[in-house]
Amino acid sequence: MKFGVISFPGSCDDSDALSACRRVGEAVQLWHADHDLAGVDAVVVPGGFSYGDYLRAGAIARFAPIMNEVIEFARAGGYVMGICNGFQVCCEAGLLPGALLTNVSRRFVFRQVRVRVLGEPTAFTGTLERGAELSIPVKHTTGRYFAPRATLARLHAAGQVVLSYAPGENPNGSLDDIAGVVNEAGNVFGLMPHPEHAVDELTGSTDGLSLFASLAAAAAA
């Protein structure tokens, strides 16, 4: 099982993502200007400030050469996990529904939050119990999940909302406390919290590891 983690100019969580992936499988770095995915089984689009977040977060990265491959890979059923800026990139690329807007507070938020695992098991949550709570950090200014009401209703009905902030924990004003969604086919996952920063006791929680372990298990199956 081999993960590929993309590095865009301005990515800053790519090395933590690589190290999280390496706890559950192999992992290689993919460069934004590359034109192939090096035969990986799953792609992680990491957090950071790709291309300086110019225009809108993720708007420029979405057109990086490697993203053509990622879009093709995802459309063919390949697993893609977009974390924070990676979530924004996946939304801009049309791989996931919705968009991320500036936090209601307009402030950068950086804190540990409790998130709940919802819905039926997915490739990204398969090793977790429904309703399980994870303690994972968030750190962002543009994390307010938005989708039109009709889209939200469809996402809820189809079980595509797989991660929500626990009551009282919503750090950014996301609609319906949404912290993470999957696409209709269930092979693309985007989330604002950073599971790659919660894989070692040193930083207080190892809860993030379960998402990488679930993905490794799904990709190996």
Add this chain to the structure above:
Amino acid sequence: MKARVLVRPKAGILDPQGAAVERALPALGFEGVRDVRVGRLIELEVADPARLEEMCERLLANPLIEDYEVLLEGAGG
């Protein structure tokens, strides 16, 4: 041709930046201001203005969350 593209948050979407400006104005004595929305102005020189619409749809705006308006120089804009 010179063009300007105005990009605004869609109606109904909370605009915290606009809300902050709206709260700040009365503090300076500017009363009676409502519905402040903060958007973005993009100025550009284009060879083929007919392609501006596509540029807006694909990059300059995110049509899910933003409305845009194209103003061409000399066209009353």
